[in-house]
Amino acid sequence: MKKVTMFVWNHFTNDARVNRECTTLSDSGYHVDLIAINDPKNPMIESFEQITDRFKVHRVKRYPWILQAYQDHGKKFLLIVAGVQIAIIPGLFYLSFTIMAAYLMALLLGASLIKVRKLRKWFVNGAIITRMIAKGYIQNADIYHANDLNTLPQAIICSKLRFKPKPLIYDSHEVQSDRTGYNKEKIKLIESFMIKFVDQMIVENHTRAKYNEKIYGFYPKTLYNYSEKFDINTKPKINLHELAGIPKDEKILLYQGGLQEGRGLELLIKAMDDIKQGHLLFIGAGKLTEPLKKMAAESNEYHRIHFLDKVPFQELPSYTREAYVGFQVLQNICFNHYSASSNKLFEYMMAHVPVISCDFPEIKKVVCDTETGLVVDSHNCSEIAQAVNKIVENETLRETFSENTKRAKEIYNWNNEKAKLLDIYNLHAPLSSADFQIKQI
Template sequence: MTMKQITMFVWNNFTNDARVTREAKALSDHGYKINVICKKEKNEKYLNSFQQYNEGYTAARIYKNEIPQFLLNKIKNPKLNKVFKKHLPNALLMFKMIQQGRKNEADVYHSHDLNTLIQGVICSKLRRDKKILVFDSHEVNTSRTNYNIKIVGIIERLLIKFVDVTIVENDTRAKYHELLYGIKPISLHNYSEYYDIQSVDAIDLYKRYQIPNKKIFLYQGGLQKGRGLDLLIQAFYEANVDAYLFIIGDGKQKMELENQVKALNLNEKVIFTGRVPYEKLRAYTKSAYAGFQILQNINFNHYSASSNKLFEYMMAHVPVIATNMPEIKKVVDTEKIGLIIEDNDINALKNAIITLFENEVLHNEFVQNMKNAKEYYNWENEKKILLDLYAKLFEVK
């Protein structure tokens, strides 16, 4: 029997994408040949253009060409400058990804998020022998920060007509998608892989950063607006606990947050580690006393999030302080693994930090509950949904 081929498209360099990595590995382990087509930016030339992973899947990184700066400087019209600086290079990259995708001759094309869906549509449907197209929507594209909602909505509504199966992160998003397009997609949660945190060699953060041994509060994730990070730093300052706040990650808000830390004279208590490779992240998480998932309700994308970091904390037995979003609250309250606060409430956040810091009995209860909860909330259980989906797709075909 010929091995079935699946081509996945992602709009990143595929070095830190935990969800796509899990899916690629799960499908590869079950006999599918997986090719991931991703991108490589100008500052990422060190990355391999082609990479064979031990787990059996491959990645082809397509280089994103950019217009030279000296030419951009000659374009004085701001709108035209943006076209040449951003939109034209992106369009060219999409074209090159489509070329690679057509060359692969896959049985299924699997587009991760809206910015790779046009690649999937052209490769799977604009041909005589049409192929299966899966749309794996990690975000709510019609309600996201910095997105032109009207244009995005038009594009998604047009392209979704070509899709055979849509995957979203949870039931809240599935209901929203059904309301928009009349079809309820499959829910596939972004749970962490199951592992024993005791078997993980922790990175000695005290030695690495030359600091005394104190409790560590941890945030891991993107440093962007809407993540509640400026509120977190202010609340940590007001809580005035004898502990550290580690912020793992990178993003557009990093400099602003660093300046806030300096202004509050917190340099010795708040530590920015920068981005940590996904495969090393749990070695950092293991050292944490508590973790934060404090998304702000600024759009439906945030409101409906399940958040992979919640389950990464769970797998490492790190109690959480989280905001009152339905999918997050449902897990935290049902399993009793942390404290829920209202978003934008600095006083509640401050009090939650103090409570967890001082009440070690409550903290230990949360830890024990996480040990139990992770037996259900893990990728080993959840991936069966993905595998069943693909088995049915090929039965139909």
């Protein structure tokens, strides 16, 4: 059986795209080992998880033991360390001043790694990368797969630093060289060097593939971020109104996903001043969680704005189906946002929920071609509010959009897209007849 080792820089609890890819490969006869990161703050997440007979998840530790001890015990840990040093340092001085000085320098470095945030981050990330490499190398897979740039170094070392190098796939979920929070020129330089070791690159859509061709000189494969196809009526029902504290006769205006910069979330809160019906609900978490909650509390419509923490992707459809309308109002603050064809757009579609979306090329094309919602200038609060009012005040229009999603999801679903992933794998690590026999059994 052909073995695949895949890397992802998260806990693998909400990564629907990676789950789809791993499941598709394992269902098709490949043995998949996914290497992710453990979350010491969440005891429900296990370091090893066997999803199926051919799909396993290995989560490496996030913190080196010294940082983990500091995270767990804080000042108590520091007091214990200080007490031990009082006993050790005089003895080292007695042996040699040089040894004592070297020991004190090591202690100073250790303290810096704990207290200086930037050094601590480098130390932690370095430890994660090292553990990922160690775990991935011993897998000795037939093919290696890096999800995004932050796992590409690990995959390069595991696949190429061998007597017999292995094929390497680079699956870039984002436009690494033009996204928020990153130094564009620095990232472009790093990525352009590392892709020389890659056998096949994958990007999310053709807009991004054309951009890649422009800056790197080649056109990568595309793999759209479509949702799994399912019948929403088979998903368990929940009382989302009760969970979120929303009156049962009120319409839910839903944003689901990361609460991050550039997703138009502040504008949704501002737009509530002009939205005549419905309650705004955020489902997700991220860096903007507390700022958004503060902003909501200061809004005149604070009683119509609600928050729920993120939920596992397996359970999310049960929440999505309860919405009256869904939002995908990315801001044009970088090419990564402008070129997106985000998963949540297709999650809304699969749950028969009309969408109010930004007018960026990939998203606009889907919404307009399928007539499953309204396209707005996502930087304009008034346009967002007008679009919401148009849908919530016109039940017939809302039902038309909802009915259209039932046809659209027959086109925009993972069942129609996953053959492209299998074609890539079968090109670089084709399954044998024995593998197919195992799959059939």
